[in-house]
Amino acid sequence: IEHHFIYYDQKHCLVLFICYILLSAIKANFKMPPSQRIFTAPADGTNGRSGYDTFATSGSRTGYRGFSTSICSNFSKPSRRSDCCSLACCGILSSDRTRYLLLDQRPTWIKRLLLNLALPLGLLWAIAIISRDSAEEAAVAECKVAFPDDGSGPNLDAFNRKGSYYDRLVLWLIVALFIVIVVLLARASNFRFSFRRIFLSKLPPASARGTMPPASTRGTIRAARICDCYEAPDDSDEYLRSEPEDAAAADHDLCACLWSCLSRLCCLTCCSCWCQCCGMCAIGQEAREIDLIVPKERRRMDYVTFQPYAEYWPELERLRTSGEGAFFHHFRALSDLSSRIVGSGGAALLFAVVYSLAGIDRHFSLANAGVVFATLAQSFVILYFVHWRWHRFDVSLDAVVKCFASGFVLSTSTAFVVELLVSVVTSICPGLLRLFTFLFFEDMGIDSKQLDIGLGVISMFLNAFVVAALSEELCKYFAYWMVEHPDFLDDDEREELELAQSDERLPSPGRSPSSRGTGITVAMVAAALGFTCCENLEYVLASSDTGVQVATLIARSVLPVHALAAAIQSVGVCRRDLEGDRSHQLGRIVLPALLLHGFYDFFLMVMPVFVTANDDDDVNDEVSKYNGYISMCKSYGALDSTIWVENNVSTANDIDTTIDYICPGLSVMCVIVGSIYYTVSSRRQRVRLDMLNNSQIPEKEDLVT
Numbered sequence: 001i002e003h004h005f006i007y008y009d010q011k012h013c014l015v016l017f018i019c020y021i022l023l024s025a026i027k028a029n030f031k032m033p034p035s036q037r038i039f040t041a042p043a044d045g046t047n048g049r050s051g052y053d054t055f056a057t058s059g060s061r062t063g064y065r066g067f068s069t070s071i072c073s074n075f076s077k078p079s080r081r082s083d084c085c086s087l088a089c090c091g092i093l094s095s096d097r098t099r100y101l102l103l104d105q106r107p108t109w110i111k112r113l114l115l116n117l118a119l120p121l122g123l124l125w126a127i128a129i130i131s132r133d134s135a136e137e138a139a140v141a142e143c144k145v146a147f148p149d150d151g152s153g154p155n156l157d158a159f160n161r162k163g164s165y166y167d168r169l170v171l172w173l174i175v176a177l178f179i180v181i182v183v184l185l186a187r188a189s190n191f192r193f194s195f196r197r198i199f200l201s202k203l204p205p206a207s208a209r210g211t212m213p214p215a216s217t218r219g220t221i222r223a224a225r226i227c228d229c230y231e232a233p234d235d236s237d238e239y240l241r242s243e244p245e246d247a248a249a250a251d252h253d254l255c256a257c258l259w260s261c262l263s264r265l266c267c268l269t270c271c272s273c274w275c276q277c278c279g280m281c282a283i284g285q286e287a288r289e290i291d292l293i294v295p296k297e298r299r300r301m302d303y304v305t306f307q308p309y310a311e312y313w314p315e316l317e318r319l320r321t322s323g324e325g326a327f328f329h330h331f332r333a334l335s336d337l338s339s340r341i342v343g344s345g346g347a348a349l350l351f352a353v354v355y356s357l358a359g360i361d362r363h364f365s366l367a368n369a370g371v372v373f374a375t376l377a378q379s380f381v382i383l384y385f386v387h388w389r390w391h392r393f394d395v396s397l398d399a400v401v402k403c404f405a406s407g408f409v410l411s412t413s414t415a416f417v418v419e420l421l422v423s424v425v426t427s428i429c430p431g432l433l434r435l436f437t438f439l440f441f442e443d444m445g446i447d448s449k450q451l452d453i454g455l456g457v458i459s460m461f462l463n464a465f466v467v468a469a470l471s472e473e474l475c476k477y478f479a480y481w482m483v484e485h486p487d488f489l490d491d492d493e494r495e496e497l498e499l500a501q502s503d504e505r506l507p508s509p510g511r512s513p514s515s516r517g518t519g520i521t522v523a524m525v526a527a528a529l530g531f532t533c534c535e536n537l538e539y540v541l542a543s544s545d546t547g548v549q550v551a552t553l554i555a556r557s558v559l560p561v562h563a564l565a566a567a568i569q570s571v572g573v574c575r576r577d578l579e580g581d582r583s584h585q586l587g588r589i590v591l592p593a594l595l596l597h598g599f600y601d602f603f604l605m606v607m608p609v610f611v612t613a614n615d616d617d618d619v620n621d622e623v624s625k626y627n628g629y630i631s632m633c634k635s636y637g638a639l640d641s642t643i644w645v646e647n648n649v650s651t652a653n654d655i656d657t658t659i660d661y662i663c664p665g666l667s668v669m670c671v672i673v674g675s676i677y678y679t680v681s682s683r684r685q686r687v688r689l690d691m692l693n694n695s696q697i698p699e700k701e702d703l704v705t
Contacts, residue, residue: 049212066200069288071223071230072274072280078253078585079527082291084478085303086284088410091670098290099195100306101299102202109304123177125171129361137286169472185226185278193224199286209320212673226534229273230281252589255474297496303484305336313335313486316396323393330397349373363544371549374482375540378557379404379533383668386563387522394511395519399485400526407530411479415531418471426462429454452502456609464602465594473593476566477586480520480573499643513578520577521570523683530564559671561600565593568674571681579688596674602668607663610655 074083085094096107158595248665273293274281291299301308305666312335318324334342355361356369411448411470434455486494491511511519572589636698 001483020022033430049514050605062141063281063390066203067289073288074281074284075255075259078256080288080291081481081484082282082287085480086287087280088478088482090278091280091283093672095192095195097198097303097306098283098286101290101294102199106306120177120180120184123173123180124139127173127177189224189226189279192282196224196282196286199289203289222277223277223285224279226278228276230276239542243670253585254590256676300484300486302335302337304342310488312398316398316486320393320396325392327388330392333396334398338398339406341401351374365546367546368541368544368549371540371546371553373539374550375536375553376533376538378553379529382560382563383526383529386525391518391522391529393566394515395522396485399483399487399519399523402485403480403523403526404530404533406483407476407479407527407532410482411475411527411531412534414478415472415475418475419467419612423467424470427459429462430459433458455611457606460605460609461602464605465598468601469594469598470590473565473569473590473597473693476524476528476531476562477569477590480524480566483527484522486634488517488523511695514686514693517574517578517685517689520574521567524566524570524573525563528562529560530560559600559668561597561671561674564671564674565597565677567679568593568596568681571678571685572629574685579692580703592674592677596670596677600670603663603666603670607659610659676691681697 032562074086076083082094085097091384099105099107155384172550181444188294236337257347276282300310312333319330323329352369353366356364356366383400383404387395437451536553543549543552558641567608569589572584572592576584576589
């Protein structure tokens with residue numbers, strides 16, 4: 001009786017838990033009218049009016065603690081780029097831009113890089129090196145047991161046997177790294193708090209912005225802390241109720257829906273608070289505010305260097321209109337930001353060569369540095385044909401450099417954090433399914449091996465489509481979307497830029513829709529190649545064996561899936577921005593690329609699940625352990641390779657061989673289908689853009705007349 005009572009109680013607890021999650025989702029998305037299910041920024045430049053003018057005429061809005069937008073209204077407007085920038089690299093670049101526009105202060109990049117980047121990375125590097133050396137003591141003990149004691153085994157003197165000393169040193173380095181990180185985070189929090197107080201003091205008077213309550217000191221501190229819960233009663237329900245129905249219904253996309261749903265399930269539904277992390281939401285709120293109070297002409301500048309478009313764009317436009325094809329002239333026309341990006345990349349490569357020649361790390365030789373160069377060359381070769389060989393006049397070299405850097409640094413770092421968080425959530429699903437099966441279907445006698453295969457397939461499906469495909473495709477899209485460049489302005493904005501820098505308009509003809517569409521495609525592919533390059537470096541440098549590195553690079557270079565997925569995304573972006581089809585928001589833009597990327601990864605990830613199910617686990621574990629000993633001893637030069645060789649005897653059967661052929665073949669088929677889809681879609685879109693260009697020519701002639 002007691003057993004059945006506990007079993008009955010467990011089932012109902014699980015059912016109640018699942019019902020709570022479902023009811024929370026229903027409450028978050030369907031409790032309110034359809035026009036108020038997502039956040040929409042109030043009056044962000046609507047109908048040509050400034051945000052404060054529109055805000056002052058809206059008597060129903062009370063303001064948000066001194067600001068005209070809510071702290072939790074990130075991604076509420078798809079056309080706004082500042083929300084993406086506030087999340088990339090914890091909003092450092094966005095905060096610097098806001099500080100420069102408000103106070104005309106430039107950051108000290110040398111001090112920042114040394115203090116916030118070089119010091120933590122240096123400690124991490126030291127911990128990694130010393131931890132690897134400290135593991136040699138354990139390797140020596142394992143080799144004593146694994147090899148016979150007749151003189152034919154490994155030379156144990158080749159190992160650096162300083163295990164106890166290195167263990168203590170690693171412990172102290174970890175403590176030092178923890179202290180440094182805490183101090184840097186506290187310093188950054190204090191910096192954000194001081195700037196937020198100055199920001200609030202610099203805002204226009206409350207009478208010019210409607211009935212807005214002043215910001216409280218407590219709210220300012222909470223918004224700037226490392227991690228805290230920001231009270232948001234007016235930022236959620238009241239904020240949504242104050243939104244006009246037509247604005248919320250017309251301006252939403254996939255990212256806004258995901259952001260709203262996850263935020264409500266996590267915090268707003270439970271405690272009416274907004275979870276703050278490193279002040280990123282507060283930085284986004286400040287960036288939205290600065291876009292309202294600073295004229296558009298002054299905001300047209302690069303991040304980091306704050307160089308106005310007017311200083312370098314005329315030369316880029318001259319090269320485009322004149323058809324100048326020399327690489328030297330295009331390189332000289334680079335902006336200050338692009339020049340710094342190229343210089344930093346060259347310095348990093350020079351450091352890699354010097355580091356390999358210095359012999360500090362035996363696992364990184366000159367051959368490994370050569371593999372790093374080959375990894376970069378793989379992306380540069382594709383970029384050479386996509387941009388320089390065929391479309392150098394559709395988008396400038398300056399824009400390509402910035403998009404590549406955005407994908408390499410901003411997109412990769414953001415994807416790493418997002419995938420880590422999403423993988424933690426998705427890893428719970430197989431466990432819940434196993435528990436659900438154990439509670440409800442225990443008496444059906446399900447085979448444990450079949451259950452493991454089924455749960456493995458589900459886990460790989462979630463990893464392929466949610467963790468990898470969805471996260472990476474969104475991050476690649478935002479890598480392009482975060483880059484603000486004169487090449488991506490429409491004709492009206494370009495004319496405003498020309499008139500702002502000169503009394504006489506420059507004789508530069510407008511770009512055709514086809515040329516602008518090609519420029520968007522090249523820019524998105526460049527961002528994807530930057531992401532691919534960084535990702536390939538991570539996989540290549542995961543091993544110190546040069547042969548393994550080369551094989552990994554070749555395997556990942558055969559099919560450029562990321563570049564193809566970005567090109568597919570560009571079709572939807574062109575349809576939205578150039579053709580004016582507002583039904584193509586972020587969800588429809590990302591969906592085809594998501595399916596391509598997801599199925600490609602899924603067929604490769606699910607292959608080990610079926611292969612492992614047909615193998616003898618005990619035999620494979622022993623063979624893998626033996627081969628690991630051989631490989632480790634060879635890397636230290638402590639073993640005679642003519643006597644001891646790796647066990648390459650395969651335990652695979654016919655089923656494993658069939659799976660090894662079918663799964664990669666299906667992945668290749670996905671790439672072929674994706675290529676056909678992009679070719680057909682891009683050709684149809686080019687026809688539509690040409691028709692759009694022909695319809696615009698008479699209007700331009702009438703204006704000239």
